[in-house]
Amino acid sequence: MEKNIKISIVDYNVELSANLCSILRAEPGITLVESYTDAETALEGVVNNHCDILIVDINLPGANGIDLIESLMEKNIDTQYMVYTIHDGNEFLFKALTAGASGYVLKGTSTLQIIEYIKLLHEGGSPMTPSIARKVINFFKEQQANDTKDSLTRREVEVLKFLNQGYTYNEVSEELNISRNTVHTHIKKIYEKLHATGREDALKKAKYKSIL
Template sequence: METIRISVVEDISEIREGIRFVINQTPGFECVSVYENAEDAVAALPALRPDIVVMDINLPGMSGIDCIRKVRAVTSHIQFMMFTVFEEGEQVFEALSAGASGYLLKKTPPHKIIEALQELHEGGSPMSASIARKIVNSFQKTPPSEESQKLSAREKEILDHLAKGLLYKEIASTLSISTGTVRQHIHNIYEKLHVQNRTEAINKVFGR
């Protein structure tokens, strides 16, 4: 089985080591590096090229968001999962705009973190439910666009669950279908809407 290589950027040692422990205790995952500041991460990540970086926002010196911008300016092969206490809409959209593909709050249980990392590696954009709801609320300030008419009833249903922050596995359980079927529906949604991720899909359907 392919090992998913993870790096962690977090200034609080207890949280940093806790994430490393959870990752290394999970089959199929390996924590290949940890950093307590963004400057060290920017210097090392482009050469190390982990699959995913778990990134805090509020770091000493350079912020996690600026760290993402600098790393992505050099390589596009690394995916970023924000892991933070910040729930403010401005922080969320700034992080996603910088290149983050997932956004989890630090109160997320360990098993949910692993599920989210797996989903991110498979092409998803996992988010804590409250974060997804903020995005939807922002998009719903304007009426739904004509883009939604391109989707089938099932696809609209799945997009609604995505907007609530559900993971692929949770959507599958809710709708009594396989995760493979969920992935296929989401692939179809992205193709029909000409988007690359969950946030863009919600933006296209609800309008921002």
């Protein structure tokens, strides 16, 4: 028989917290351990009363929710952290994930979805509101694009721009005052760095990565 998922909540919004607590108490397979309204009380409480998942708001009096997660992570407690907040900006998002949060859910999410997110986190997933998940994906896409852009030399970018304008290899050679063999060498390196299969693929990927 599977054990219930033990949940504690840290939220300064007493009314919202009470509603969520009421729902969790009624949910089969979930045990509500405790509810806190500030980081200091939660820090002591979670250490003494273990929970599998701590649902944490960022806006708390005194130390914020991210500070709380960092403090608990330092104590090596076997607890997972799901941020539950109104903040959808990258600054709070990535600070929370760096601190140790494994989930990031925006307030306004349906209670049914919150229950599913809790189960997902307990099973090893990383629940995120769809708009938050997209921010994470876009961040890594931008990082990849920047890495690729940095890896291309200034001359290789120039060659790419001429290819994008429909120039032939001979025309690129004339415009840049370099040999046709040198143009071929630049293009070969461009294909390798962009993992491109040919000219059209290279241009497509360069545009996708905002190089062109």
